[in-house]
Amino acid sequence: MTMNRRTLLGAAAALPALGGLPFRSARAQAANTIRIGVLNDQSGTYRDLSGPGSTQAVELAVKESGITQRGVTVEVVQADHQNRPDVGSTVVRQWIDRDGIDVVVDVPTSSVALAVNTLVREKNKVFLNSGAATSDLTGAQCSPNTVHWTYDTYMLANSTGGAMVRAGGKSWFFITADYAFGHALERDTGNFVKAQGGEVLGAVRTPFPGTTDFSSYLQQAQRSRAQVIGLANAGGDTINSIKQAAEFRITRGGRVKLAGLLVFITDVNSLGLEVAQGLVLSETFYWDLNDKTRAFTQRLGAMPGNIKPSMVQAGCYGSVLHYLKAAGDMGVAAAKASGVEAVNRMKAMPTSDDAFGDGTIRADGRKIHPCYLFEVKAPSESRGAWDYYKLLGTTAGDQAFRPVADGGCALVRS
Template sequence: MTVNRRTLLGAVATAPVWGALPFRSARAQAANTIRIGVLNDQSGLYRDISGPGSTQAVRLAVQESGITQRGVNVEVVEADHQNRPDVGSTVVRQWIDRDGIDVVVDVPTSSVALAVNTLVREKNKVFINSGAATSDLTGAQCSPNTIHWTYDTYNLAKGTGGAMVRAGGQTWFFITADYAFGHALERDTTAFVTAAGGRVLGGVRTPFPGTTDFSSFLQQAQRSRAQVIGLANAGGDTINSIKQAAEFRITRGGRTKLAGLLVFVTDIHSLGLEVAQGLVLTETFYWDLNDRTRAFTQRVGAMPGNLRPSMVQAGCYSGVLHYLKAVADMGVAAAKASGAEAVNRMKAMPTSDDAFGEGSIRADGRKLHPAYLFEVKTPEESKGAWDYYKLISTIPANEAFRPLNEGGCALVRS
């Protein structure tokens, strides 16, 4: 059963959660119920990459896990964190203290994810992060209760940043969203650029959320004469940056190139191939990558707005499917009693699903799977709807993410 948080709270206000069930029956049913909270941006610039589509993906994971056929009840609720850490923390605290949520899923916006990470650890629940990118979640702020599933800033910086430097982009200027995600992405990309002999000529930080006009920032970047303008932003900010760069003809002539450091297939759809063609980007999931990803896409169906699933939404499916496998393996009572033990069981089990293929989870909570460097097709190369990417290279799972001993995670034994 999937309900909206507002609907759920309304029901709680007007009637007992378990209706007319006798107290013992209600308690027994509650003890055999896993509650999943999907927390993300339901109304802002990250809605298309997460939002209601992530809940849709979670529902498919519940169905395909087979756990309900074993007599286990699973409830899914959702809420909008509005890209604000205070809102996200308030929702999660109420979910856990009042509504008995066992696992929090998704949480794009790194500042919100870091706040939720701390709270879930305090409450000993489970946090499966798919939407936030900061690599600090498996570094200095790693937690025994958190798994970072889909991608992170190190992975993006190595994929896209490394590719741009190898292609000759030696001088960079960053346009960075001014919050934890943007800072981490700029930091990690800078490390790859400088290690390869490149230089960062400057940068500007843009207010988040709320920036829609990037013209002055793009003009600053152009005046720096950097070969690469690194867009350390995401979602609507990236779309607006790329559109406005095209309007100002900043990349005309080929001397200056844009590096979209976090770009989703839904962004390309919004931009159109005429504008987006030639962009190089890193993703860990693409709906048309292989037979398994196409099968998953068909089963999950069109996302709200008739969109294809993003890697964030695919990560919500994959993470919840693996969590429910762990619950089935260890038992509902044990999984509910300790989120840290549930995460330990997840780490001990290999992962496998149609969205990401085979994988594993490291001691620091980093989910491992391959990453893919894509180039956006020209309109002439595309053979139909949503045929947007051509594969440049595959980064193996053991190379796609930061080495285990370099993150500074306290869970990693030297």
């Protein structure tokens, strides 16, 4: 039997309510119960690309894993980290210490993910990251308890940034969200630009969260006379940046290009094709990519807000499905006893699911699968709702992500 106790936790002011979670103490847990906590942004800038939709994807993974037919109970809860490391750490610590959570999933906002990465390692549980982008999670901050599933800043820089440079965008200026994700994306993209003979003319850091007016930052970028304005942000920040760039006609005439370095399908939906048409972006999942991705999307069913699943939500599905297969293979008691051993079993098994196809997990925790370069369709090219992308190219997994020897991960043996 599967028990889905979907408990939405509020802000820091609501943290005392954590005591109301309907769980027994960890000591009283049944040995055959796996508890999964979905931690993400339930109310802010990343809600649509993550939020309740990620929990829905996890629940589908539980259903399709087959583990509950073997007498195992799986309980799923969710919480809102508000994009704050202190809130995220408090929730996870209480989840593990008091409520017996075995696995933490999703965690967009890289600063929160890095804090959770450290805590989960300390407690020897499992962290299945889908939402956070920083490549440091498989580099200097790599952990034997963490799998980085969906995408990362190196991949985005390699695919989108590389494509823009090859198209002639040699001089760049970055508008960067001022936290770990933005810094990593600016760093990785800047390295690609310079490696291909380009130059970075400057950057401006924008407060996160809470910034909605990007006009002064865009004008500063325009004054730099860079050929490309790199948006090292995501979610609502990217949407507002693109909309305001259109309002100020910054890209009028084609001399200046916008590079949305992390754009999700939910962002394109918010922007509309009239504004978003022509944007080049990279994703590792698109609902209409092939028969298997369409079948997965159909099984997932109606999403909150009637959206199509993002790659983050698909990553929650794929990572949990693989974890549950590994737990079933090694035995639930063993998987619960050691997060390190559970992740080791995940690394030893090839991955396969309808969202990402076949893949592997490297020693540094990096999940390997293809990356797709898309262009947003013009309104006249779209066949209907959510038909937004045309495929420009595919990068094989072993080329899309940073070489395992280059990340500085202590888990990688030379």
